[in-house]
Every structure is written in structure tokens, then in C-alpha cells.
Amino acid sequence: MRSAGVVAVFLIVGVLIAISGLARPAFAQVSTQQYSTANIQAGYRLYASQCALCHGGNGDSVAGINLAHQQFRRVSTDADIRRTVTSGIAAAGMPPFQFQPAELDAIIAYIRSGFDLDGASFAVGDAARGKAIFDGKGGCTACHRVHGSGSRTAPDLSDIGALRKPAVIQRSILEPAAAMQPINRPVHVVMHDGRVIEGRRLNEDTETMQLIDRDGQLFSLSKSDIQNFELGRTSGMPSFAGKLSTAELADLLAYLLSLKG
Amino acid sequence: MRNFSRAAIALLAAVAVATPAAAQLTAERILHASAEPQNWLTYNGGYDSKRFSPLTQITPANIRDLELKWIVQDQVFGAWESNPLVVNNVMYVTERPNDVMAVDARTGRLFWVYHYTPAADSHVCCGANNRGVAMLGDTLYMGTLDAHLVAIDAKTGHSIWNTEVADHRAGYSVTMAPLVIKDKVIVGTGGGEFGIRGFVAAYGAKTGKQAWRFNTIPGPGEPGHETWHGDDWKTGGASAWVTGSYDADLNLLYWGVGNPGPDWNPDQRPGDNLYSDSVVALDPGTGKLKWHYQFTPNDPYDYDSVQIPVLADIDWQGKPVKAMLWANRNGYFYVLDRSNGEFLLGAPFVKVNWSKGLDQKGHPIMTPQPAGMPTWPGVQGGTNWYPPSYSPRTGLFYFSVWENYASIFRREDSQYVAGRTFPGGGQSVFAPVPSSPTIGVGRKGPINNWTSDVGNGATIAIDPHTGKRVWTFRQYDVTDAGMLTTASDLLFTGGREGYFYALDAKTGKELWKTNLGGSIVMAPVTYQVGGKQYLSVISGHTLVTFGLRN
Numbered sequence: 001m002r003s004a005g006v007v008a009v010f011l012i013v014g015v016l017i018a019i020s021g022l023a024r025p026a027f028a029q030v031s032t033q034q035y036s037t038a039n040i041q042a043g044y045r046l047y048a049s050q051c052a053l054c055h056g057g058n059g060d061s062v063a064g065i066n067l068a069h070q071q072f073r074r075v076s077t078d079a080d081i082r083r084t085v086t087s088g089i090a091a092a093g094m095p096p097f098q099f100q101p102a103e104l105d106a107i108i109a110y111i112r113s114g115f116d117l118d119g120a121s122f123a124v125g126d127a128a129r130g131k132a133i134f135d136g137k138g139g140c141t142a143c144h145r146v147h148g149s150g151s152r153t154a155p156d157l158s159d160i161g162a163l164r165k166p167a168v169i170q171r172s173i174l175e176p177a178a179a180m181q182p183i184n185r186p187v188h189v190v191m192h193d194g195r196v197i198e199g200r201r202l203n204e205d206t207e208t209m210q211l212i213d214r215d216g217q218l219f220s221l222s223k224s225d226i227q228n229f230e231l232g233r234t235s236g237m238p239s240f241a242g243k244l245s246t247a248e249l250a251d252l253l254a255y256l257l258s259l260k261g
Numbered sequence: 262m263r264n265f266s267r268a269a270i271a272l273l274a275a276v277a278v279a280t281p282a283a284a285q286l287t288a289e290r291i292l293h294a295s296a297e298p299q300n301w302l303t304y305n306g307g308y309d310s311k312r313f314s315p316l317t318q319i320t321p322a323n324i325r326d327l328e329l330k331w332i333v334q335d336q337v338f339g340a341w342e343s344n345p346l347v348v349n350n351v352m353y354v355t356e357r358p359n360d361v362m363a364v365d366a367r368t369g370r371l372f373w374v375y376h377y378t379p380a381a382d383s384h385v386c387c388g389a390n391n392r393g394v395a396m397l398g399d400t401l402y403m404g405t406l407d408a409h410l411v412a413i414d415a416k417t418g419h420s421i422w423n424t425e426v427a428d429h430r431a432g433y434s435v436t437m438a439p440l441v442i443k444d445k446v447i448v449g450t451g452g453g454e455f456g457i458r459g460f461v462a463a464y465g466a467k468t469g470k471q472a473w474r475f476n477t478i479p480g481p482g483e484p485g486h487e488t489w490h491g492d493d494w495k496t497g498g499a500s501a502w503v504t505g506s507y508d509a510d511l512n513l514l515y516w517g518v519g520n521p522g523p524d525w526n527p528d529q530r531p532g533d534n535l536y537s538d539s540v541v542a543l544d545p546g547t548g549k550l551k552w553h554y555q556f557t558p559n560d561p562y563d564y565d566s567v568q569i570p571v572l573a574d575i576d577w578q579g580k581p582v583k584a585m586l587w588a589n590r591n592g593y594f595y596v597l598d599r600s601n602g603e604f605l606l607g608a609p610f611v612k613v614n615w616s617k618g619l620d621q622k623g624h625p626i627m628t629p630q631p632a633g634m635p636t637w638p639g640v641q642g643g644t645n646w647y648p649p650s651y652s653p654r655t656g657l658f659y660f661s662v663w664e665n666y667a668s669i670f671r672r673e674d675s676q677y678v679a680g681r682t683f684p685g686g687g688q689s690v691f692a693p694v695p696s697s698p699t700i701g702v703g704r705k706g707p708i709n710n711w712t713s714d715v716g717n718g719a720t721i722a723i724d725p726h727t728g729k730r731v732w733t734f735r736q737y738d739v740t741d742a743g744m745l746t747t748a749s750d751l752l753f754t755g756g757r758e759g760y761f762y763a764l765d766a767k768t769g770k771e772l773w774k775t776n777l778g779g780s781i782v783m784a785p786v787t788y789q790v791g792g793k794q795y796l797s798v799i800s801g802h803t804l805v806t807f808g809l810r811n
Contacts, residue, residue, distance in 0.1 A: 048673065053678075057684070057687065116696070118695065164696070165696060167696075168695070168696040178694075179694065180694065181694055181697040181698065181710070182693065182694060182697060182711075182712040182714040182715075183697075183698070183710040183711070183712050201712070202708070203707070203708045203709055203710070204709055204712065204713075204737055205709060205737050205738060205758040205760070206735070206736045206737040206738070206756070206758060206760060207760065207774075
């Protein structure tokens with residue numbers, strides 16, 4: 001009886017965690033949240049003077065918390081952050097802070113930007129709607145892959161939300177060529193034996209280069225075997241500027257930010 | 262009877278090991294380190310820090326006959342920056358945080374391990390590094406992360422004495438290998454990111470008692486104090502975290518001094534900030550300053566001058582000169598007259614835009630870049646603490662460089678809190694695409710996803726007479742590896758990629774390489790046991806030793 005009771009409690013707790021987890025992932029707010037560059041920069045100044053002493057310049061000085069990477073112990077939504085900053089956490093030694101509402105918005109914007117001081121304004125919408133765009137209208141899976149489905153032509157995005165800041169992802173959607181990281185530039189390799197490989201680099205050192213081609217085949221080449229190597233400067237990805245509404249862009253961003261591996 | 266014969270065999274064995282080479286390591290032997298190239302007696306192989314070995318058994322002709330002889334594995338994670346000593350067939354090498362291993366230099370088997378647990382609240386900016394031990398007699402000396410100096414019995418691996426060098430709670434640490442001169446053990450302190458007031462100090466080798474202390478920031482009433490305002494000198498950094506060099510004829514000890522603090526906000530510490538970013542020449546008996554030369558006054562870029570002072574006697578415009586060769590983190594290569602600190606030559610060895618040149622005295626003409634614009638070289642410098650080498654045979658000076666690498670620096674006011682970082686702003690590595698991956702202070706992993714767009718490494722050879730490059734061996738990733746040259750005109754080095762290279766020291770041509778799989782973040786050493794030459798290098802978590810195929 002006692003055992004069954006414990007199991008039942010665990011089950012209920014598990015279900016509750018699952019529900020709360022589903023209902024409140026970091027970016028899946030019901031309404032779209034706006035974070036402006038002005039607020040991010042104002043938030044940085046407040047953060048540096050008021051928060052950095054304990055949380056550190058990178059937001060990772062308190063154990064179990066990495067503010068820039070949206071890893072929290074007690075909060076999830078913007079409202080949670082607002083409440084915690086205002087009332088403090090006496091048990092953890094965090095004092096209450098007397099901020100104006102606009103100041104709180106600014107600090108939240110700085111945290112949500114991933115401490116991206118130079119980042120553009122962005123908005124985060126609904127992740128579920130964003131997934132529908134990714135799989136449907138956006139046609140993203142024609143090149144990208146998430147959790148085992150989609151193509152391997154372009155980088156796998158299964159953990160993109162953990163790797164990139166919101167403004168950077170947004171820029172990749174709107175200006176793919178300008179935002180493309182050097183490692184992802186398309187390469188065209190002609191080998192001394194005549195083989196031609198087209199794909200992108202995964203790794204490189206002084207002597208060798210590791211590639212994946214458009215069909216998902218892996219190559220490790222000795223540079224001494226390469227006759228000609230060309231690096232493309234344009235991206236194969238189309239710009240989605242003007243193709244997605246502001247709300248759709250916010251939803252797509254919410255979905256990509258939710259991909260944490 | 263049986264017991265007796267065992268004892269007799271043990272005695273015989275002991276006699277066999279106790280060859281004349283096992284004589285105590287005297288100060289006189291260290292002074293003449295180049296006379297016993299079978300050993301590696303100091304951090305840089307000798308007081309002149311040339312890292313040049315007279316050994317010639319391994320040559321360009323037989324380099325392809327090198328084979329793996331043995332490996333010792335590190336028991337802890339993190340960059341392994343230790344430089345081994347080899348004395349009388351025994352290698353002494355440290356591992357994180359403050360362990361010492363005594364290793365049979367022929368087989369790689371351990372005699373003992375000494376464990377030291379630094380205080381849990383020790384602070385280091387950039388990893389729990391230790392770069393090695395010094396030795397005198399039968400005693401080893403190691404600095405610790407909690408800023409102590411310990412003396413260890415070289416035969417048993419147990420401690421003899423333990424002295425506090427400084428208060429670790431204020432951010433002091435000792436990561437460098439000490440230097441023994443006569444009857445003293447000399448160390449400098451780390452902590453330049455924590456608002457310390459740096460110093461170099463000497464301790465009695467027998468007693469552990471402090472003999473002298475040279476503060477790298479002069480106090481009130483001392484010359485140089487006028488280069489600081491108000492109380493800035495109390496928290497002005499100027500750490501001394503890399504081993505110095507010594508000229509017995511001139512009786513001068515040379516030591517490189519680190520960045521001023523706070524690191525990136527010079528507005529918070531106006532003035533030249535002596536002796537930060539300088540080399541100081543001290544009387545090793547008293548610690549009194551004889552001369553100094555400052556490379557980067559009022560430094561906003563963290564251009565520590567913690568490079569190794571390399572002492573070479575060269576011909577200078579028709580006259581012999583006792584020179585000091587110095588490739589600085591600030592991107593300039595310098596030749597100084599080490600008898601008096603006179604500036605002889607200075608020339609950039611990588612792209613430099615923080616200064617448009619040096620004046621007649623070698624002072625930089627500063628050209629600070631506007632906020633948000635990149636500064637070359639970046640925060641890790643054109644080079645850094647990685648030990649260079651000078652070969653008297655080729656007359657060339659060799660070191661690792663970071664090319665085409667820039668940072669964007671940001672100034673902010675920092676408030677000093679004891680034991681906390683005191684940065685005065687920050688910096689980010691300049692990348693052609695914003696927010697794309699960049700080079701880290703340490704290796705981030707086996708994938709290079711920042712690509713050469715952010716910078717690349719190279720091993721270069723400079724002619725000290727001209728300051729010009731004679732050759733460049735380009736590497737794709739940046740490199741923190743040090744150098745070793747030999748009298749066979751071989752140059753051994755590595756890099757973050759894990760390749761261990763033998764280059765032709767005259768031309769830079771690659772003669773041999775092997776992939777050891779882990780970052781090489783220290784210089785190789787060479788030694789001889791039983792008449793055979795060995796080469797040891799640390800890569801990742803392994804200390805690998807090569808020798809010629811039998």
C-alpha cells in the first residue's frame with residue numbers, strides 16, 4: 001500500500017512536471033514578446049551595475065543558472081523573471097530590487113537576447129505555430145534537419161536554440177548570406193584524381209579537411225590530395241524577408257529557440 | 262642467507278643506478294646546464310632560456326626513424342601546460358592542480374606522485390595550470406594555485422617545507438615554474454585579473470624563508486611610483502607568472518611583468534603604470550632593480566609581457582652585444598642590450614594597429630582604435646607565454662604567432678573587491694560574421710568551426726639583426742606550443758591541432774610529423790638516457806616520449 005502510494009505520488013508529480021514543461025518552455029509564451037535593441041542595451045547597463053556582481057558578466061556565476069543561455073532554476077516566463085527580480089529569493093540570498101517596470105523590461109530583454117549587446121530587435125511568438133511553418137510553408141526541411149527528419153544538405157538545427165542567440169537566428173532567416181558562418185560556406189573541391197566534392201566543411205586543420213556533401217556523405221581529405229579548392233560566398237538558403245509575416249517570423253523564431261538538442 | 266642475498270642484490274642495484282651522473286644537482290651544474298645536455302635542468306633548459314639542445318643523435322636524416330617509446334597519462338582534465346625537468350635519468354613533471362610525478366625517463370614508469378591540495382577558494386583567471394618545478398640538490402620546488410611555495414624531497418616525493426608566498430584570497434596564485442639561483446628559489450605571482458599588486462620574491466632554498474621581494478609596482482617614495490595616480494598602484498596588477506632568465510656574468514635576473522589592472526580600462530589607472538608590461542633586471546642577491554624597459558605603457562589590451570627573456574650573445578653592427586630577444590604579446594619583436602636595457606631594435610611580426618610604430622627609444626606611438634573597431638593583435642596577442650627558442654647555429658629566433666587575429670575591446674569602470682575579478686571592461690574576438698564562432702583562450706574542442714577567417718597560427722623564424730621573418734610555417738588553427746631547437750638544426754613544436762612537428766630550423770620545411778590527438782600547449786624537451794636521445798612532448802592528457810628505432 002505504501003509502495004503504491006509512493007508510486008502514485010511520483011506519477012502525479014511526473015505528470016505535473018510534464019504538463020508544466022509542455023505549457024511553459026522558455027520561449028513558448030501565449031502572446032508574442034517584443035525585445036527591442038534599445039531595451040537590450042538599457043538592460044545591459046542595468047545588468048552590469050546591479051546583477052553582474054553575483055550573476056557574473058556572462059550570467060553563469062550562480063550554480064545551476066546561466067542567464068545568457070536561458071538556464072534558470074526557478075523561473076521560465078518573463079512574468080516569472082519580473083516577479084523574482086522584484087521580490088528576490090531570500091533563501092538563495094538574492095535581494096529584492098526596486099526597478100521601474102520599464103527597467104524590468106530592459107533587463108528581461110537583455111537576458112532574452114542572450115546578452116547580445118549588438119543584437120537587433122526581435123520578437124518571440126508561439127513555438128508550436130513556428131514548427132508548423134518550419135515543416136510546412138517555410139519548406140525548411142528540404143535542406144535542414146531537426147531530430148532526425150529533414151535533409152542533411154544544410155546544417156542540422158536540432159540544437160540551434162542552445163547554440164545561437166535570437167537576433168542571430170533571426171538574421172539567418174532574413175539575410176542568410178550575410179549571416180552565414182564561414183564554416184558553412186559551400187565548398188567545391190576538385191581532387192588530383194579528378195573527383196569533385198560539393199558540400200560544406202565540418203572541420204579543418206593544417207593537414208586535412210572534413211566535409212559533408214549534399215547527399216550526407218562524409219569525407220576526410222588530405223590537403224595534399226586537393227587540386228583546387230573554392231569557397232562560395234553566397235548561401236543556398238533563400239531569404240524569408242517579406243515571405244513571412246512579422247507574427248510568423250516570431251513564431252518560427254520561437255520554434256528554433258526551443259530546439260536545444 | 263636468502264635474505265642476505267636479496268639485500269646484496271638490492272645494494273648492487275643501488276650502486277648500479279648511483280652512477281656519477283647521480284651526483285647532487287648543484288647550483289654550479291645549473292649554471293653550466295649546456296655542459297650536460299643529457300639533462301634538462303631548468304624550465305627553459307638553462308639560464309639563458311634558449312631552449313637549444315646540443316644533442317645531435319636525432320637528425321634530419323634519421324628523423325623518420327623516430328618511434329614511440331612510452332606514454333604517461335595525466336589523471337586530471339584541463340590543459341596540461343607543464344614543462345618537465347630531467348635530472349640524472351629521472352623526469353619531474355607536474356599535473357593539475359599541484360601534483361608532481363617522478364618518472365623513469367627511459368621507461369615512463371613512476372617512482373612516486375606528490376599530491377598537494379590547494380585551498381578550495383583559490384582564484385586563477387585562466388585554468389588551474391602549473392608549468393613545472395625547479396630543482397636544487399635533492400629538492401624540488403613548486404608554486405601552488407593557492408600561492409604557496411613547497412619544497413619536496415626528490416627521492417621520496419614528500420614535502421620538506423611549505424611557505425605562503427601571498428594571500429590567495431586576494432587573488433594571488435603561483436602557476437609558473439620557480440627558478441633556482443645559487444641558494445635561492447625565485448617565484449612570481451599570478452593574479453593580474455584580480456587587482457593584485459604583483460611581485461617577484463626569493464626564498465632560501467633550505468629554509469623557505471623570504472630573502473627579498475621586488476614589488477612590480479613601486480610604492481610611495483620609490484622611483485616609478487609617479488606613473489600611478491592616487492591608490493591605483495595598490496590594485497594595479499602587474500603579475501609575474503612566467504619564469505625569468507639569469508646572466509651570471511652580469512649578475513642580473515630578468516623577469517617579464519604582466520598587464521596592469523583593471524585589464525581593459527586604462528582611464529581608471531592613468532599614467533604609464535610601471536612596471537606593468539615591462540621586463541625588469543634585478544640583482545638576484547637582493548632583488549634590487551637595475552634597469553627596466555616597458556613595452557606597452559598604460560596598456561588597454563592585456564598585452565602581458567610575460568614572455569621568456571631569451572639571452573643571446575650576438576654580433577650587433579660589427580660589435581658583440583649581450584642581447585635579449587623578445588617577441589612581445591603586443592605584436593612587436595624587440596632586441597635589447599641586456600647589460601643596460603638599451604633598445605636596439607623593434608619591429609612588428611604580425612599585423613599591429615594599436616600603435617603605428619616605435620620611436621627612437623622604442624616607445625610605441627599609440628593609435629587607439631575607435632570604440633567597436635577591431636584592434637590587432639587580439640587579446641591573446643601576437644604571441645604569448647609560449648616558450649620561444651634561439652639557435653646559436655642558425656642565428657634565428659623561433660616562436661608561435663597568432664596571425665590576422667583581432668579583438669574589439671570595451672572599457673568600463675570596475676570596482677575593486679578583494680578576490681574578485683577586476684576587468685575594467687571586456688573584449689570579443691573579431692569575426693567577419695557577427696556572432697560566429699571564434700578562437701578561445703584555450704582550445705574549445707576538436708572541431709575548428711571558427712575557420713581561418715578569424716585568424717591562424719604559425720611558427721616563425723626571425724633574424725634578430727633585422728627583425729624580419731626568414732620563414733613561416735603556417736598552421737590552420739592557432740598554436741600555444743613552445744619551441745625546442747637542437748644542434749642538428751631541428752626545430753620541434755606542435756599546436757592546438759595535436760600535430761607534433763619536426764621542422765628544418767634553417768628553412769621551416771616540415772621534415773616529420775605525427776598526430777598526437779591532443780593540444781600541445783607547452784614546449785618539447787630533449788634529453789639522453791643510456792647514451793640514447795629522447796624527445797618528450799605533452800599533448801592533451803598524455804606525455805609522449807619518442808626515440809630512434811632500436
